[in-house]
Amino acid sequence: MRSLVCCVLILLSFQSYSLEIEGEFFVGQGTDELTLIGTSDFSRVQPVFAGFVAVNQSVRIHYLQMSSREIDAAVRSGLSPNIDLVMSSAVDLQVRLVNDGYAQPFDARFDQQMSWRNELVQVAIEPVVTIFNRSSLPHLGAVKTRRELALVLDSKEEKRVSITMYNPAVSGVGYLLSRQDLIQDEHFWQLLEKLERHNLKPNCCSGDMIDQVISGQSALAYNVLESYVLPRLENAPLLDILRFEDYQLAIPRTAFVPKQANDSDLANRLVNYFVSNDGQSRLVPSVRLDIVQSNRRGGPIKPIRITPALIVHLDETNRRRFFNRWNDVVNVP
Amino acid sequence: MLVIVSIAVYWATNAVVERSLREGQDRNLQAVAQVILDSAVKTDxxxxxxxxxxxFEVLAYSAPERIYYAVFLGSEILSGYEDIPLREHAEASSFGDIYRGESTRFVVASKSIRPGSSESLRVVVGQTETSYQKQSSTIAAWIAFAVLVSFALLALWAELSLRHALKPVVAIEQDLIERSADDFSPIERPVPSEVVRLVQTLNRIFEQHRGLLQENRAFIAEATHQIKTPIAAILMRAELLEREVEQQSRSAVRDLIIRARYASKLTTQLLMRATLTYREVLGAREQVDVGALVASILRTLDPVAEIKDVGLVGVDLESSDLIVFGDRIALREAITCLIDNAIDYAPILTDVEVNVCLDDKRVRVTVMDRGPGIDTDELGETFDTDKRSSGHMGLGLSIVEKVAASHQGQLCISNREGGGTQCDLLFAAS
Incomplete structure (x- = not known):
């Protein structure tokens, strides 16, 4: 998907901070400019923006695509030019920004399950699945839980295969997912040890991991974003999805209006549109908010709760503790 | 008053609720800080x-508040928010401060890293308290509102029940207002127990007054009668004596007769005065046709005038609009006094003229004689004890004055042109 986006690195010089922008896009011809920064690939959110602009002819959306770390740094450094909306899948960073007082409350009152302090609201959801190559791991079709996966990988019949997953040291999403796995499953370290006993090669991004599994370079990719997998299924007969029945994590995409937003009113309208039925229908089905309630294969979707407790993941000492253990288990080449 | 009470209740409740919520919040924060502290171990x-x-998630569930934390080793920050205002509250185990523009509670837990070491590990956990404050002020507002409403209802209830309780008292008041002056019957109306004693006292006073008044009347009647009888005897004996005594003693006897008559008259007037006072208290009032009244008095006094060879002339007595609202007996007595006096002082073969007319909404009774007149210097004294040298004696004018006063009337005495006295008695016409 990343290839679809023109990955031009534009270095825009701002007052005190240089933002590393992955892409800059405009939607609409209007004169009221709404500037927002987000981690989503533009192609994912473009239909929603188009729908919003179609209703609000006077608006032009200015979308800056950035990494979640860049967004965090940009907000903390004091944004200039003023950003009206911040949208990111790094829910831990988002929560910390709101906790530290960089957001302002929304005009509308959102459901407590979907928002925190009414300053941070969930606009989409990103379920996480495990994928495997059917030819490399033919016995995996029957696996239902992580425990079973560990057993299968441990069994003598299974030959040593290459396995991939997010590298938490490189990817914020990977780190978040590993921490949440640890909270959900006390045996997560054991599972990691099993993966490591094969050939674990951590990776940076979902797209690369999917490519590796399709090509057979990796037999299994643990924790990849489902929405990146689904479009590839058609042309990759060997690619299969493993939805665990013990739990399936999902990362909420959240948005907030920064305190110093230029046009908080317009930002509020865009968020309201985003969570409306019309806005949601323009997203790919797998990332719509109602996926949590939908009846699908596998166990219950457990979206990562939007809670200020997430800030402890980001604590440096805590990170260090985690990586001490991680490096003990995983031999990063 | 209600507003002040409500404000006080709001303030007090807010303080109490805020404190208890804060204690709960502090306990939660304390628990988190203690868990962090307990997990601390020294390795390598x-x-x-x-x-x-x-x-932290439990803490977040308790309220949608921001959460802060910091871990210090001595003064060195190990992790968390290093700008937490710990230095200003070095000794406190919990404190509130404005942090990042918001009112925030902080709890500190600390322990020394090894026995005897002065360096201690301190864990600070903080949480903003906006929603707690909002909660306590909401509770306080509701309680204050409830107090306001219940006080208002209470006041209304008190007013109604007071009115209900006072109903018999008001009825007694109305009874007393409507009661005539000579009515001394006890109050029979059933009354609530609170005023039974009052009514009993009133009834006892009524009874005492009735007794007193009866006794008084009986005494006056008795006394007058007891005095009149010997005076009448003296008079009769003196008159008999007058015919029998020598010429030179006759004038002395004559004087005795005059004085005895005076005593008799004075006694009668005394009785009359007492009667009038009593009638005034009773307030016996009616529409009195003064013209007819005067005509009737003239008929009564005609023989007296005749004996004295004095003419008694009534003028304009038939007019029908000479009506006064007053006590018939008192009016009759006052006018009789005036005419009687005039007859007494009128020289032989002169006329006493009596005239009744309407004078600017007032009924004027004029009695004129050709007597010696009065010394204008003495006018002031005339009303008290009548002592005109020529013998205007008794309480006559004093009775007239009293009747005039009790009827909001007026008595004018003046000397007539060509000699004599003119008395004008004025009453408001009804």
């Missing part, structure tokens, strides 16, 4: 501790 020369995700 560095302090290792854990920030418990679930404990």
């Amino acid at each position: 020369g560095s302090i290792n501790f854990e920030l418990p995700y679930q404990a």
Whole structure:
């Protein structure tokens, strides 16, 4: 998907901070400019923006695509030019920004399950699945839980295969997912040890991991974003999805209006549109908010709760503790 | 008053609720801080501790508040928000401060890293308290409102029940207002127990007054009668004596007769005065046709005038609009006094003229004689005890004055042109 986006690195010089922008896009011809920064690939959110602009002819959306770390740094450094909306899948960073007082409350009152302090609201959801190559791991079709996966990988019949997953040291999403796995499953370290006993090669991004599994370079990719997998299924007969029945994590995409937003009113309208039925229908089905309630294969979707407790993941000492253990288990080449 | 009470209740409730919510919040924060502190272990020369995700999540569930934390070793920050205002509250185990523009509670837990070491590990956990404050002020507002409403209802109830309780008292008041002056019957109306004693006292006073008044009347009647009888005897004996005594003693006897008559008259007037006072208290009033009244008096006094060879002339007595609202007996007595006096002082073969007319909404009774007149210097004294040298004696004018006063009337005495006295008695015409 990343290839679809023109990955031009534009270095825009701002007052005190240089933002590393992955892409800059405009939607609409209007004169009221709404500037927002987000981690989503533009192609994912473009239909929603188009729908919003179609209703609000006077608006032009200015979308800056950035990494979640860049967004965090940009907000903390004091944004200039003023950003009206911040949208990111790094829910831990988002929560910390709101906790530290960089957001302002929304005009509308959102459901407590979907928002925190009414300053941070969930606009989409990103379920996480495990994928495997059917030819490399033919016995995996029957696996239902992580425990079973560990057993299968441990069994003598299974030959040593290459396995991939997010590298938490490189990817914020990977780190978040590993921490949440640890909270959900006390045996997560054991599972990691099993993966490591094969050939674990951590990776940076979902797209690369999917490519590796399709090509057979990796037999299994643990924790990849489902929405990146689904479009590839058609042309990759060997690619299969493993939805665990013990739990399936999902990362909420959240948005907030920064305190110093230029046009908080317009930002509020865009968020309201985003969570409306019309806005949601323009997203790919797998990332719509109602996926949590939908009846699908596998166990219950457990979206990562939007809670200020997430800030402890980001604590440096805590990170260090985690990586001490991680490096003990995983031999990063 | 209600507003002041409500404000006081709001203020007090807010303070109490806020304090109890704050204590609860402090306990939660204390628990988290203690868990962090307990997890701290020293390994390889560095302090290792854990920030418990679930404990923070519990804290986050308690209220949608911002959460802050920091771990210090001595004054060195190991982790968390280093700008937490710990230095200003070095000794406190919990404190409130404005942090990042918001009112925030902080709790500090500390322990020394090894026995005897002065360096201690301190864990600070903070949480903003906006929603707690909002909650306590909401509770306080509701309680204050409830107090306001219940006080208003109470006041209304008190007013109604007071009115209900006072109903018999008001009825007694109305009874007393409507009661005539000579009515001394006890109050029979059933009354609530609170005023039974009052009514009993009133009834006892009524009874005492009735007794007193009866006694008084009986005494006056008795006394007058007892005095009149010997005076009448004296008079009769003196008159008999007058015919029998020598010429030179006759004038002395004559004087005795005059004085005895005066005593008799004075006694009658005394009785009349007492009667009038009593009637005034009774307030016996009616429409009195003064013209007819005067005509009737003239008929009564005609023989007296005749004996004295004095003419008694009534003028304009038939007019029908000479009506006064007053006590018939008192009016009759006053006018009789005036005419009687005039007859007494009128020289032989002169006329006493009596005239009744309407004078500017007042009924004027004029009695004129050709007597010696009065010394204008003495006018002031005339009303008290009548002592005109020529013998205007008795309480006559004093009775007239009293009647005039009790009827809001007026008595004018003046000397007539060509000699004599003119008395004008004026009453408001009804």
